[in-house]
Amino acid sequence: MSYLFPTYARLNIEIEKADGSYVYDKEGKRYLDFISGIAVCNLGHRPKKVMEAVKEQLNNVWHVSNLFPIPLQEKVAEKLVNHSMGDAVFFANSGAEANEAAIKLARKYTGKHKIITFYQSFHGRTYATMSATGQKKVQDGFGPLAPTFAYLPYNDVGAVQQLNDEAIAAIMVEVVQGEGGVVPGNIDFLKAIEKKCKKLNALFIIDEVQTGIGRTGKAFAYEHFELNPDIVTLAKGLGSGFPVGAMIGTKKLIAAFSAGSHGSTFGGNPLAMAASLATIEEVFNESFLKDVEEKGDYLKQNLEEVLSEHPSVKQVKGLGLMIGIELIEEVQPVLAQLRKSGLLVLPAGPNVIRLLPPLTVTFEEIDEAIALIQATMNALVSAK
Incomplete structure (x- = not known):
């Protein structure tokens, strides 16, 4: 039994280590973290x-x-x-x-x-x-x-x-x-x-x-x-x-x-x-903030491009590195599959996938996340 009030619907992932844009569970599995502690770890983990x-x-x-x-x-x-x-x-x-x-x-x-x-x-x-x-x-x-x-x-x-x-x-x-x-x-x-x-x-x-x-x-x-x-x-x-x-x-x-x-x-x-x-x-540095803006534009535009014809995707929206992918269906099955694939993201209501990467995320890490999202979304369509 737990000695905690059950106020949280916790994920079945116990994080033991974190560094930069990645976290690692107790089995050693690595996850690309696009939750960032719910928009908390803006400089990545353990800056x-x-x-x-x-x-x-x-x-x-x-x-x-x-x-x-x-x-x-x-x-x-x-x-x-x-x-x-x-x-x-x-x-x-x-x-x-x-x-x-x-x-x-x-x-x-x-x-x-x-x-x-x-x-x-x-x-x-x-x-x-x-x-x-x-x-x-x-x-x-x-x-x-x-x-x-x-x-x-x-x-x-x-x-x-x-x-x-x-x-x-x-x-x-x-x-x-x-x-x-x-x-x-x-x-x-x-x-x-x-x-x-x-x-x-x-x-x-x-x-x-x-x-x-x-x-x-x-x-x-x-x-x-x-x-x-x-x-x-x-x-x-x-x-x-x-x-x-x-x-x-x-x-x-x-x-x-x-x-x-x-x-x-x-x-x-x-x-x-x-x-x-x-x-x-x-x-609060002009070059840092400009970099965030560029990464946000890159993430949003590339998601729009790879998901533009996906039958489950209604729209990609957001500002900076706060991005939502709105689906025509429930997002929980998608989130579960993304976790299996090594990407952590959040829901925002029943139909929106919320992406909150660290502001220090690299373009390579953004590409990794986009590829995982695209592959997962395509696999779910094929499974229907």
Whole structure:
């Protein structure tokens, strides 16, 4: 028996070793990892500079709590601010916590309570972020949700334009819906949200938990659309596997988060900050981000080419190295066969294969993944 709550439908693969773009199970089988810890290991597994930074910090101090100044927090926050629209940062331990902070800040700053999100969104599994998430499968069984959240269809400009409720504190949106099917927002939709927030004196919150830290070929995905959010949340790729989340906000919001208004015992822990600083020093580099953009284009275009006439493939979509292959059927049989072939990928809903390779993936590794996907898809058609 297991001594764990069965909250995860775990794969029957026990990873014993990981390096770069590959992981190895206890039998020694090698897998090309296009999950990356769910968009966490953006520099691949065990990146040398991050490892060295954490080792150095281990020899100094692990934890003191936020009762004391933590100089590494200032260094990481400065880099996040310098590469974003923001002026101040709050550190947490996860994306859900970062989104909790954003929700609380929006309510406190505006004095209003209603938050608008979108169907098929995913913002976390705490009570508030579960309520913000526009997916019933995440909410079912937990009783009444927080009553101040409402949902609109994603990429529906008209639905956004029709909002006229002065009680709205914020509109929260993912630039690319990850868990919801790898669905990129279109620019008219995202600009309509920005405009509506200004009209209603509401805050514009962008959830970059999955898209941030270089995943789409920009430091943050909102940059592709020249948006000006009030708050951006991030987590996954920030710490290269160390638990860390962050909320970035503009100058006008600073006074609303005064001493005692919010907090976290572990948020901004020195070890997580050491990992985060080493990570963003590498990712927030123009040549690195350009390389990610080129790899993303290469992956998407080549997948479109080899799968263009496949009867099960509806479309290939995504942004940067966040790619979805939408099928007309369930993806689980495909995912299972890909694992047997040595490629790890994720679902995004019932019909989308989600590819989240490390940002350091090579073109040769991309070609390897494409060949495995093409061979697997063709074999499944032949078996029918």
